[in-house]
Amino acid sequence: MTQYSVAVLPGDGIGPEVTAEAERVLRAAGQRFDVSFTMSHVPIGAAGVASAGDPLPEETRAAVRRANAVLLGAVGAPGLEHAPRHLKPETGLLALRALLGVYANLRPVTVLAPLVDRSPLKPDRLEGVDVLIVRELTGGLYYGEPRGRDAAGSRAVNTLVYTVPEIERVARVAFDAARRRRRLVTSVDKANVLEVSQLWRETVTAVGCEYPDVRLEHLYVDYAAMRLVSDPAAFDVLLTENMFGDILSDEAAVLVGSLGLLPSASLGAGAGLFEPIHGSAPDIAGKGVANPIGAIASVAMLLRYGLRLPEAADAVDQAIRAVLDAGARTRDIAEPGAPAIGTREMGERIAGVVLKECGMRNAECGIEGRTSIPHSTFRIPHSPEAP
Ligand code: IPM
Ligand code: MN
Secondary structure (H helix, E strand, O other): OEEEEEEEEEEOOOHHHHHHHHHHHHHHHHHHHOEEEEEEEOOOOHHHHHHHOOOOOHHHHHHHHHOOEEEEEEOOOOOOOOOOHHHOHHHHHHHHHHHHOOOEEEEEEEOOHHHHHHOOOOHHHHOOOEEEEEEEOOOHHHOOOOOEEOOOOOOEEOOOOOOHHHHHHHHHHHHHHHHOOOOEEEEEEOOOOOHHHHHHHHHHHHHHOOOOOOEEEEEEHHHHHHHHHHOHHHOOEEEEOHHHHHHHHHHHHHHHOOHHHOOOEEEOOOOEEEOOOOOOOOOOOOOOOOOOHHHHHHHHHHHHHHOOOHHHHHHHHHHHHHHHHOOOOOHHHOOOOOOOOOHHHHHHHHHHHHHHOOOOOHHHHOOOOOOOOOOOOOOOOOOOOOO
């Protein structure tokens, strides 16, 4: 039996609840496809500060260095917003991304038919929406130096910096993904104002010449934000720098109806990091009502891109879809006044489908061939091409 080690970092707020369900589904997929997972649980974020005085404790660094893949819940805690930077939960997440070198963050946004009415947008806008956001993750404003506040506290600075190699490598991820999709890359920048964006646009254009079969268009970020809700079906792969991608991916969540549904995969040269895009949601933490689907769909991405187990990944994606088709809804995606199930029940239902019904013969579960997450595979640098 193949064995993999997965570092599980539940983090803060609803992180532990949704991660527990993601793990349940990962175990079910392992059982079904004869793969065994060794999971090590280590703290990050406010949980790291509480246990070791560090949002990314040494124990956690060591565990992720040993792991084949990293599964994360969420970070962030009320009360730590004004903590010194080295004690902020978010600092732990940024340090983790840097440690793993995961420069390409993939955020697939696919509108599912049974949830069309959960979006505030008109149904005709949502037809066929299937966007893959490729967000640069280890550069830009989040990491640029110098940064900080002056002694009086009345002046603050952050630095937006990108180099050509940083832009090229994430652009290649976007073009490779587009090749396996609808062959369109939309690159987002603010080149009418920012020098960094001018370099971004030039570099992406040059990389695009290596992909004559993929169409490339450039949009200013303000216009891209508008197009994303006025004509979302016009996008295929949306390539962005770090902060623009953070903002546009939350906006894209409006298309699918809930932030709680969206997964992500962060990839680089080594082990990948897989996490839902939502935050720690302290207002609903511990109540058992959070939607675990973002975390569970992140497990599908972990199987697909992290461990190269496409059949197991398909089984998880199909199980999510089957359970939604059957009408299961957590509170965030239930119709007003309609009954909703909790975090655990949603996890159990999806794991149950992975174990018993889905996987090889979709017809048995009444699902068409299409899965909930687009099957864009692409080359991860320094590793063999996916089958
Ligand atoms: C995300 C989150 C993080 C980010 C925060 C928690 C640092 O919003 O993954 O989108 O800004 O990258
Ligand atoms: Mn965000």
